[in-house]
Amino acid sequence: MRGSKMKTEYVDLREDKDIRERLKKAAEIIKDGGLVAFPTETVYGLGANGLNDEAVPKIYEAKGRPSDNPLILHISEFDEIKSLVKEIPNIAYVLADEFWPGPLTMVFNKSDIVPYRTTGGLESVALRMPSNKIAREFIKAAGVPVAAPSANSSGRPSPTKASHVLKDLEGRIDMVIDGGEVDIGIESTIVDVTGEVPIILRPGFITEEMLLEAIGRVEVDEAVKSLVQGLDFKPKAPGMKYRHYAPYGKMAIYKGDNKKVIEVINEEIKKQIGKKTAVLATDETKDLYEADIVVSVGSRQSAKSIAHNLFNVLRKFDEMGAEMIFSESFDENKLGFAIMNRLHKSAGYNIINV
Template sequence: MKTEYVDLRDGKDIDEGLYKAAQIIKNGGLVAFPTETVYGLGANGLDENAVPKIYEAKGRPSDNPLILHISEFDEIKNIVKEIPNTAFVLADEFWPGPLTMVFKKSNIVPYRTTGGLESVAVRMPSNKIARELIKMAGVPVAAPSANSSGRPSPTKASHVMEDLAGKIDMVIDGGAVDIGIESTIVDMTGEVPIILRPGFITEEMLSEAIGRVEVDEAVKSLVQGLDFKPKAPGMKYRHYAPSGKMVIYKGDSKKVIELINEEIKKLIGKKTAVLATDETKDLYEADIVVSVGSRQNAENIAHNLFDVLRKFDEMGAEIIFSESFDENKLGFAIMNRLHKSAGYNIINV
């Protein structure tokens, strides 16, 4: 398959490019497109023959549910059974935006889309290209991240082409994404909303809007669980992983730097790398040292994280050491991604 690349970064010929993309989705094909979080790999979420192509192209386990993307709130009514009052509040506060809500699915949503679950995850992205594409396609668009399963999520069209060229019909280049980590996922099917995946919309922001919110125990766990059926994307399998072996060091900053440098000295003949910060990047003795941003700016760290992880692969890093970050607010989502990137390989200093 030849993958068509459409560059919409200059704002020209957007209608023509999106029309072609929408026709591909209508006809059962696959289109990668930008959202404000990461690039998504889209197909008609109601087409039982189209959805399996997503899993095949990504090499994604079939029990890992997909998110349906909509362009307007009214589109949700056909794909869910009921909408609790708290969901209306969250939609009013955070849609369009980086929030996914899980509802009991309607009968028109195929189990292939939901990973066999009776629930469906729904999101309304704020990215204009994404919204217009969904609107022109006229169907809810199932779209996980547009990368090979397990690799760092794509924040640029070049990342998508690197992973999926020759496996999908089209890639739309809308430039680098704004946020850089996937949406927050909240289960709305019970009495108390439960966070299934942390993201840019934090627990504090959700609680301020609707009151009590809980975090799923699987999200808080520092052990990779393989014996349960995931309720949402990203809960069960190793994700966001570079090719090299990765380990996270947690604890006092000076001690972390000292111990990482000690380990680097032992690894003769191995290409070592460190995921550092602006404050520490000059203190390491590894072959490769890349800053993910300043500790004073969690949004910048989130934006850069996946791009940095991919750079380690480009540079041939074999062993990667990573600093850790405060796990409050957005830091919780950042560390969630790092834990999965390292396969929960953590050293407490």
């Protein structure tokens, strides 16, 4: 598929009230083993029939995604998980009641009907019920759990707009559904509920603090805490093993006192003779840099704004031809933990402490 071109149909549902009728063709594509990109509240997903052994590999092929990187199955109603898992732990009912539909993915022991191609060879399966109306109606119309990683070329910043999907995947997939810009902007939190203590495998909008409040105890996987890219283990969830979210330019994250970070970045900019420089700044600091390109990712007073804009800013650097990208860092508490997780991967863990 990657060497050939297909016609990618574009469906604009940004202002369409009768979405069920417009989603019929998209549902048929899924039933027939094709690929459809669709909006969720987190990022755009690239969907296929998650129970179809022939459809799932098309996702990996279109994205250029490693086959051991597991996929998330998206459902429209809670009862749909019963056939997909061996058992539903009591803690999963609590989490679902608190956070579903929404940006939380739970990992269960899979049932026999879930193909290993969907789970990356694992005995577990990741499940999510999105809150986005178009996503829910699309999954319901398809009548099957929809396997869907982010709808971008593997390793690139996740798409928060349909235009991002088309930039990466036009000609490789059957359809793109445009539901406008997403609400959240970073992927779901992934929690493994197969053991005695729930474990965060990927931080996201549902923070560790929110999970602790709901269930009393949760741990964070050591691979998530690591500041070294791991290539010698089998990932339990999407995004744990490989470099992700990367712009084309070389990127570094600068950590330390804000004033010192600004000073050091400006010094480094002066050394980049003949290269187009860019800074990922904030509303509070965007006027203090001397780079060719300076883009604010949001306000330090609003982690939600930073999460919402992050991938869009990384893609904007590509559009503007940035060759050297210097990024500020952010507090790693609450939502900031997920933001920094994405930034670390974007920069290939190229971190400068000042």
